[in-house]
Amino acid sequence: MKGKSGMTKRLAYLGPPGTYSEQAALAHDAEAELLPFPSFASAAAAVDSGGADQAVLPIENSLEGAVTDTLDVLIHQSHLFIRNEIVVPIHHCLVIEADADADQIEVIYSHPQSLAQCRRFLEKRFPGIGQVASLSNSAAVEDMQKSTLRAAAIAPERAAEIYGARVVERGVQDDPNNLTRFVVLATSDHPRTGADKTSICFDFGDDAPGILHAVLGEFSSRGINLSKIESRPTRRTLGRYIFLVDVEGHREDPLMAEALASVEAQVSTFKVFGSYPMHVSSAV
């Protein structure tokens, strides 16, 4: 896909190549130029400064919950909008060197979260074999290749491809319902498609969060479904929160526009992160 300038779109993501973030970026636009960054904030800043057209950041995992660093980038650090959402199934693979034997493995590398997500598989398949933490799922393949022991890695298929390693087994995570939702940040949100979602945040200043009920009523009284609610600290004191809410519909839909205006009038700070096409889940 071509960007505004007619050039290939430049997509910032949390590197290195081979991570699930890169997989999400490719799912969003397989033709894009992919730019790895060392942090969520720096990937978002690249879009702000014009060094990239869009940034792809994980916002939620079905097992771990919200990615709070991304929420905080949206709240505190960026003037960007959410333009798309992408859901990537997390399929961990058992990866070894091209010429290695999976039955002679002496050590297993991965990110600690991935090792934890494959705990039962690893106990059964490799009882008593040592596990070593890597900085990312992708770095695990490099660590495996540099190891002086006969090593395996738990990694995304894409990382095995990039580093020329061999996938022995796919989908070795214990829980099959392992999905990560990513958002695509850009300088504008998405035009109306008819099946959209809108993300907003607001806080109540010194009022108690009790008026949250009144705010949610602005949506429910207009038949607008709430699809998600999160809270983050205002960073001023305990007991004061910023609420992040996803509702079904586009901010240009007449009833949604009315609801958003009513909410804005009742809260202290208010921000629309954007409207974008809703991902339709194939999971039950």
Next chain:
Amino acid sequence: MKGKSGMTKRLAYLGPPGTYSEQAALAHDAEAELLPFPSFASAAAAVDSGGADQAVLPIENSLEGAVTDTLDVLIHQSHLFIRNEIVVPIHHCLVIEADADADQIEVIYSHPQSLAQCRRFLEKRFPGIGQVASLSNSAAVEDMQKSTLRAAAIAPERAAEIYGARVVERGVQDDPNNLTRFVVLATSDHPRTGADKTSICFDFGDDAPGILHAVLGEFSSRGINLSKIESRPTRRTLGRYIFLVDVEGHREDPLMAEALASVEAQVSTFKVFGSYPMHVSSAV
């Protein structure tokens, strides 16, 4: 304070000694026997199994937000109740060896989160001096003492006391509004005091979270203030959440009992974590 058995109360917490968790445990009961555990789950399990009378776990920080590991212990792993809450101000100290000179420091140890919370102080006071990550604020003092360089640590005052080190400066965190709220878990919650709080959790099964508005209405229609709302994944798929809600009042108050029964009738799973005396904040 004496426990049920007339013996000294045994308080489980996330060790090692000298952490803010230990400080919270001492603030809760200065006479208690303090038992350090390696994880939140193992501290809670000690109360379940009778190895400790109560467990003190951090649940929320004013800058970082919810401590999701503790929320997940409450939701998934424990039959315990919240009996008390404790708020501990986080006062980081600059700590050196008893006979060292703060102007000749070559390296600074602390937990990465604490280093980040003192970033501006460190840049001004120790420009260009290297920083090294420790496993906890308390371990930073030990790391400092074992260092072959002239080292300092960012640590709680209590850790300096325990390890015989010297506090050079108190309150070196950049943001003065740094508070952590802890909960005390026990086999029963707290009797009514007249200024209480009740924590519950619930989910909607396959219904959309849209009925959250109806559930919150059970409280607001009875004049019961909402003080906090969090969501956590159900771990089944994206878009299905467990909500954790704090409301003002005791579960034995007649209107609260009525509201809780109405909520229970509308949701799929429902759990009362307990009622306990509300901490009154001295912060603005």
